[in-house]
Amino acid sequence: EAGVAQSPRYKIIEKRQSVAFWCNPISGHATLYWYQQILGQGPKLLIQFQNNGVVDDSQLPKDRFSAERLKGVDSTLKIQPAKLEDSAVYLCASSLGTDAALGNTIYFGEGSWLTVV
Amino acid sequence: LAKTTQPISMDSYEGQEVNITCSHNNIATNDYITWYQQFPSQGPRFIIQGYKTKVTNEVASLFIPADRKSSTLSLPRVSLSDTAVYYCLVALRGAGSYQLTFGKGTKLSVIP
Numbered sequence: 736e737a738g739v740a741q742s743p744r745y746k747i748i749e750k751r752q753s754v755a756f757w758c759n760p761i762s763g764h765a766t767l768y769w770y771q772q773i774l775g776q777g778p779k780l781l782i783q784f785q786n787n788g789v790v791d792d793s794q795l796p797k798d799r800f801s802a803e804r805l806k807g808v809d810s811t812l813k814i815q816p817a818k819l820e821d822s823a824v825y826l827c828a829s830s831l832g833t834d835a836a837l838g839n840t841i842y843f844g845e846g847s848w849l850t851v852v
Numbered sequence: 853l854a855k856t857t858q859p860i861s862m863d864s865y866e867g868q869e870v871n872i873t874c875s876h877n878n879i880a881t882n883d884y885i886t887w888y889q890q891f892p893s894q895g896p897r898f899i900i901q902g903y904k905t906k907v908t909n910e911v912a913s914l915f916i917p918a919d920r921k922s923s924t925l926s927l928p929r930v931s932l933s934d935t936a937v938y939y940c941l942v943a944l945r946g947a948g949s950y951q952l953t954f955g956k957g958t959k960l961s962v963i964p
């Protein structure tokens with residue numbers, strides 16, 4: 736079974752530029768997550784989709800971050816304009832069911848590493 | 853919303869059993885606790901999950917006391933390849949909602 740696919744793997748941009756990350760979840764998984772992981776910290780949830788609807792985006796900096804999941808499959812996370820503090824790994828994850836709290840395991844991709852200079 | 857607490861780091865010799873505890877309050881009766889392993893430059897990898905008493909799989913055991921205010925990941929007979937950061941993930945509930953929250957992670961170093 737193929738895992739969660741993400742691209743690009745690495746990206747270096749200057750501050751105030753824009754960047755987009757793409758994610759393809761495990762086939763059939765209804766729920767898709769974007770996490771931000773700053774070096775030395777645990778992942779922090781940015782946004783959670785159930786099919787193509789947003790379940791939780793309370794920690795997404797909406798002035799500069801946006802995400803969409805058209806057709807309920809692939810997703811794109813965009814940052815515009817980027818700041819130095821956005822340097823992090825952006826992890827996409829997916830789960831079969833809709834309630835990870837009740838045992839629907841979340842599976843992660845390898846992440847997209849962003850460096851803002 | 854409450855937070856989770858894990859030891860920042862642990863050292864162990866090869867062949868020993870390692871127990872890593874995650875403290876968490878305010879989790880609901882049926883909520884699961886999940887543990888992940890993360891190597892440098894990789895995404896977190898699922899290890900084990902459960903919601904009560906004890907769960908065991910081919911790589912680890914998970915112990916959850918009756919009060920569910922903590923959970924302990926047990927790795928039997930660790931090897932050098934177990935050197936990684938280990939995270940617990942729980943749903944921390946507030947008024948009418950919850951957030952899936954990772955601990956800050958425990959960096960396990962296995963020594964030959």
